[in-house]
Amino acid sequence: MKGPLFYSKILLFGEYGIIKDSKGLSIPYNYYNGALKTEENLSELSRKSNQSLKRFAEYLEGIDESLVRFDIQLLKSHIEGGMYFDSSIPQGYGVGSSGALVAAIYDKYAKDKITVLENLTREKLLKLKAIFSEMESFFHGKSSGLDPLNSYLSIPILINSKDNIEATGIPSQNVEGKNAVFLLDSGIIGETAPMVRIFMENMKQEGFRNMLKDQFIKHTDACVEDFLKGNIKSLFKNTKQLSKIVLNNFKPMIPIQFHELWKKGIESNEFYLKLCGSGGGGYILGFTEDIEKAKKTLSDYKLEVVYNF
Incomplete structure (x- = not known):
């Protein structure tokens, strides 16, 4: 069966x-x-x-x-x-x-x-x-x-x-497209429950709540809109902001050995990393405007392309 x-x-x-x-x-x-x-x-x-x-x-x-x-x-x-x-x-x-x-x-x-x-x-x-x-x-x-x-x-x-x-429908894949969403394997198993607990603890602080409302949610909503409408330029601008906000405010959810790489992506504009699920390990999600270039830079990591556009 x-x-x-x-x-x-x-x-x-x-x-x-x-x-x-x-x-x-x-x-x-x-x-x-x-x-x-x-x-x-x-x-x-x-x-x-x-x-x-x-x-x-x-x-x-x-x-x-x-x-x-x-x-x-x-x-x-x-x-x-x-x-x-x-x-x-x-x-x-x-x-x-x-x-x-x-x-x-x-x-x-x-x-x-x-x-x-x-x-x-x-x-x-x-x-x-x-x-x-x-x-x-x-x-x-x-x-x-x-x-x-x-x-x-x-x-x-x-x-x-x-x-x-x-x-919903999403813009159809363009296999030739240089823009891509990819997964990076952190090599660590992440557990959802402890990560959600950390998040809920942080939510007790007013500063964190304000950051979530005024920055994190604002850019998340914009990314969703941009992606569905195919506003590529704006999408990458908002994804970069999102990547920064996560690096600054969700550090425990990012495996420590990826903090530098995360920063490098933002500074070089070659790729922007974000959490895939609750974080703490597992996959890290990446967005890039030039997948071939990103693959070269990330050649030491296990990378899977999810979506070209």
């Missing part, structure tokens, strides 16, 4: 900001994916996944049935039979490994589920987001529900505010 594939995602803009109602833009990243699978003889890795699914099933039993109902008996019997989540999505890398798993479980075991083929009204999108938020909280302590939503629908999602989200 093997279920349908669910893809990883990249939040291009909006990390941390969306907690405080900034805009956000999330796109599917088809390079990585996962699916539910069943085997009798489980490898060490598959057994770990199977054990985790067991705990997840118990957690799902406690979710308010007025929000979502699952066929828990069927789920548990499949887990007993050796079901696990077979995934190429790296964990702790900010590309939605738990999101894909949540989407797969909802797809297979939710009763009266909202399907991808329906006319996805804003109400339905918000309902799905609320369900996924509740489900994914098992993994992160607090989840916006966006990662599973993106994985489930496999289309770009524009977050206008907490209760205003819509499926």
